[in-house]
Amino acid sequence: MNLPRPRGVALLIALTATLALLCCGGAVSALLLGGFDNKEEKLNLLSTDCGADGPIDPDGKLPRVGQYSPEQVKNAAVIINVGKQLKLPPRAWVIAVATAMQESNLRNLGHLGKRNDHDSLGLFQQRPTSGWGSPAQVRDPVYAATKFYEKLRKVKNWDRLPLTRAAQRVQISAYPGAYAKHEPIATQIVNMLADGAANAVGDSLAMVCPSLGQISASGWTSPLATSGKGLKKKDKMVVGSGFRTADRPRHQGVDLIIGSGNPVRSVASGVISRIKCDETFSGKQDCDVPGYPGKGGCGWMLEIRHAGKIMTRYCHLVRRPTVKVGQKVAAGEVVAFSGTSGNSSGPHLHFEVHLNNDRSSASAVNPVQFMAQHGSPLGASQ
Numbered sequence: 001m002n003l004p005r006p007r008g009v010a011l012l013i014a015l016t017a018t019l020a021l022l023c024c025g026g027a028v029s030a031l032l033l034g035g036f037d038n039k040e041e042k043l044n045l046l047s048t049d050c051g052a053d054g055p056i057d058p059d060g061k062l063p064r065v066g067q068y069s070p071e072q073v074k075n076a077a078v079i080i081n082v083g084k085q086l087k088l089p090p091r092a093w094v095i096a097v098a099t100a101m102q103e104s105n106l107r108n109l110g111h112l113g114k115r116n117d118h119d120s121l122g123l124f125q126q127r128p129t130s131g132w133g134s135p136a137q138v139r140d141p142v143y144a145a146t147k148f149y150e151k152l153r154k155v156k157n158w159d160r161l162p163l164t165r166a167a168q169r170v171q172i173s174a175y176p177g178a179y180a181k182h183e184p185i186a187t188q189i190v191n192m193l194a195d196g197a198a199n200a201v202g203d204s205l206a207m208v209c210p211s212l213g214q215i216s217a218s219g220w221t222s223p224l225a226t227s228g229k230g231l232k233k234k235d236k237m238v239v240g241s242g243f244r245t246a247d248r249p250r251h252q253g254v255d256l257i258i259g260s261g262n263p264v265r266s267v268a269s270g271v272i273s274r275i276k277c278d279e280t281f282s283g284k285q286d287c288d289v290p291g292y293p294g295k296g297g298c299g300w301m302l303e304i305r306h307a308g309k310i311m312t313r314y315c316h317l318v319r320r321p322t323v324k325v326g327q328k329v330a331a332g333e334v335v336a337f338s339g340t341s342g343n344s345s346g347p348h349l350h351f352e353v354h355l356n357n358d359r360s361s362a363s364a365v366n367p368v369q370f371m372a373q374h375g376s377p378l379g380a381s382q
Contacts, residue, residue, distance in 0.1 A: 298316065
């Protein structure tokens with residue numbers, strides 16, 4: 001393989017102060033940095049280049065990243081570089097790295113004796129007896145990654161599937177839901193090793209930062225489409241009232257101003273966790289009529305839980321969503337429609353992001369900053 005020329009590790013290191021400015025409090029920094037404690041492990045995960053400089057050379061000097069040693073990080077870099085050489089988009093790199101995290105903890109494993117799963121070997125625990133290749137081949141990281149990507153390519157609509165489903169179609173694991181928990185850290189590592197590529201859209205030859213409404217390689221997108229099918233004519237989303245502003249210090253989300261009846265989309269793959277009519281005026285719950293200032297409550301409200309213990313909340317919906325609690329949804333899937341129910345002065349979507357699957361105000365973080373860090377900007381302010 002012809003791998004890119006080495007670049008300095010200095011490109012990977014970010015100042016804590018810079019992250020503090022870009023983030024909305026220590027909780028988000030901890031989430032994005034995977035709980036890294038060593039100052040040298042606080043990496044630049046917020047590249048604005050969206051993969052412009054491409055992956056770094058896996059043979060260069062690489063740092064420890066959280067629980068992952070330099071050797072494990074090198075294996076991730078090899079996986080990413082193979083994906084680029086095969087001209088696959090960065091979404092495939094995120095899926096592949098997350099899969100190797102689950103299968104081998106990014107270690108090129110040999111035979112583990114009684115702990116072995118049959119004859120599984122290598123980064124992806126591929127089985128020679130199942131046709132993946134010889135024992136020597138599947139223990140070659142380049143070969144193993146190539147075989148993973150070749151099978152991923154054959155999965156119908158793999159790039160639009162939730163990560164755990166795409167990985168499972170390739171691996172046929174006994175634990176099909178296990179891959180999802182690695183998606184946030186896999187995204188961070190791809191961003192670190194490939195100049196913010198997980199924030200990009202497009203393929204390895206033409207990566208660009210996403211426009212509003214596009215799904216980034218990290219698997220995140222805007223909750224509202226800004227153009228295309230379903231958007232009502234003349235409607236254009238803008239960011240209105242912000243997160244915990246001076247005049248609204250208890251405003252735990254951001255108001256996305258758009259007309260009533262526009263499709264609201266899940267910002268990432270996840271599971272519907274709550275649907276509720278949340279109105280408090282005079283003890284009544286009447287969410288099927290337009291609200292007004294002072295009425296109280298969120299109106300028709302929907303909550304979705306995502307990988308990494310992230311929960312998103314969508315308020316003031318025009319009617320009860322037709323999705324069901326416990327239903328799995330994909331990034332960009334329409335889950336409701338914008339409206340003005342509850343405590344509302346006009347049609348808009350109130351959008352919140354919470355950490356640790358915690359519904360309380362203590363867990364809320366700034367959605368504008370959070371979504372920008374996930375390659376899915378919410379748009380311009382009024």
